[in-house]
Amino acid sequence: MMRFGRNDQSRAAAVWLFVTALLVFAMVVVGGMTRLTGSGLSITEWKPIMGALPPMSEADWLTAFDKYKTIPQYAQINADMTLAGFKSIFWWEWAHRLLGRLIGVVFAVPFLVLVLLRRLPRRLIVRCLILLALGGLQGLIGWWMVSSGLSERVDVAPERLATHLGLALLIFMGLIWTGLEAWFGEEHSRPPAGWSRGAALLLGGVFFQCLLGGLVAGAKAGFIYTDWPMMNGAIGPAVDWGRGALAFLHDQALVQFNHRIWAYVLLIAGTAYAIQAFRWRLAEGLGAAAFALAAALWLQALLGIVTLVHAVPLALGGLHQAGAVIVLAIATLNLWLVRRSQARLFMSGPRFGR
Missing domain, CATH: 1.20.120 (Four Helix Bundle (Hemerythrin (Met), subunit A))
Incomplete structure (x- = not known):
C-alpha cells in the first residue's frame, strides 16, 4: 500500500484517470453526433437525478413530446415530426446526458476510494478535486447552452456551444496530464x-x-x-x-x-x-x-x-x-x-x- 510522501506514483490512479478521459472522449463525439442529428433540444428539462431514466411508457413519451412541441424548433423546423421521429432524436440527447452522469460516477467514486486507501499521491488530490468541480460546472454549462434554444432560437447559441465544448476539452486535457503524472511520478x-x-x-x-x-x-x-x-x-x-x-x-x-x-x-x-x-x-x-x-x-x-x-x-x-x-x-x-x-x-x- 502506498504511503503519502513515500511514493509519488500510482498506476491504479493513472488507469482510472485514463479511463475517465476515454469516457470524456466518447461524450464529446456523442455530443457532436447529437448536434448533427439536431437532437440537442429534444429534452427540454434539466433533471440531473430523475432525468437519468428515459420515458417508460407510451404516456411518458407523449408527455415528453408535448413538451418538445412548445419550443420554437418544433414549430419552425419539425412541425411535421411524428412520435417515432421524436424518439430518434430523444435517444441521442439522452445518451449524451447519460454519459455525463456516468463520467461523474466513474470519476467521483474511485476518487474517494483511492483517497481512503492512500493510493492517490497527495500532490494530485487538489488537481483531482479541481477536475471534479469542473465536471459539475460542465453540467451547469450544458444546461445553460440548451436553455438558449428553448425560447427564442431554433438552436443553441454558438458561443455557448463553444464554451460547453471548450470546458469538456479542458477536462479531457487535465485528465490525460494528471494520469501521466500519476503513472510516472513527479519530475524535478x-x-x-x-x-x-x-x-x-x-x-x-x-x-x-x-x-x-x-x-x-x-x-x-x-x-x-x-x-x-x-x-x-x-x-x-x-x-x-x-x-x-x-x-x-x-x-x-x-x-x-x-x-x-x-x-x-x-x-x-x-x-x-x-x-x-x-x-x-x-x-x-x-x-x-x-x-x-x-x-x-x-x-x-x-x-x-x-x-x-x-x-x-x-x-x-x-x-x-x-x-x-x-x-x-x-x-x-x-x-x-x-x-x-x-x-x-x-x-x-x-x-x-x-
Whole structure:
C-alpha cells in the first residue's frame, strides 16, 4: 500500500484517470453526433437525478413530446415530426446526458476510494478535486447552452456551444496530464524553456481551433461554402458586419473562414515544429511525439476538407470531431513529454526559439 510522501506514483490512479478521459472522449463525439442529428433540444428539462431514466411508457413519451412541441424548433423546423421521429432524436440527447452522469460516477467514486486507501499521491488530490468541480460546472454549462434554444432560437447559441465544448476539452486535457503524472511520478528536473514554449503554443493553438470548430458547429457554418480551397469561387466570403463584433461568433461565412485560416496556421506551425525536432535530433520520445502531432494535424485537415465538400454528412462530421480530440490528446502528450525531458537532452544542440 502506498504511503503519502513515500511514493509519488500510482498506476491504479493513472488507469482510472485514463479511463475517465476515454469516457470524456466518447461524450464529446456523442455530443457532436447529437448536434448533427439536431437532437440537442429534444429534452427540454434539466433533471440531473430523475432525468437519468428515459420515458417508460407510451404516456411518458407523449408527455415528453408535448413538451418538445412548445419550443420554437418544433414549430419552425419539425412541425411535421411524428412520435417515432421524436424518439430518434430523444435517444441521442439522452445518451449524451447519460454519459455525463456516468463520467461523474466513474470519476467521483474511485476518487474517494483511492483517497481512503492512500493510493492517490497527495500532490494530485487538489488537481483531482479541481477536475471534479469542473465536471459539475460542465453540467451547469450544458444546461445553460440548451436553455438558449428553448425560447427564442431554433438552436443553441454558438458561443455557448463553444464554451460547453471548450470546458469538456479542458477536462479531457487535465485528465490525460494528471494520469501521466500519476503513472510516472513527479519530475524535478527543469524543463527546457524554448521547446516548452513551442509545445505549449501548439497545444494552445489546437485548443483554439477546437473552439473555432465549436462556433462552426453552433452556427451550422459547415453547410455553406462547401467548395475548397476557394469559398464560392472567392478567396474570402462576404461577411455581414452589421452585427459588429458578434459577427465573429454568429456570421456563418466569417466563422468558417476563421476555422480554415487557423487550420493553415496550425499546419505550418506543426510542420515546422516537427522539422526542427528532426534537425536537432531530439530524444526519441520527443521526436516521435512531434512527428505524430504534425501527421495528426495533416490528417485532420484533410478530413476536414472531405467533410466540408460533402456538406458534413453524419459519419464524416463525427469522425472530424473525434479527430480533433485525438489531435488535442497528442498535443497534450507532446507538451508533457517536453516538460518532463531532462535538460541534458538539449545540451548537444540549439534550443527551440533561440
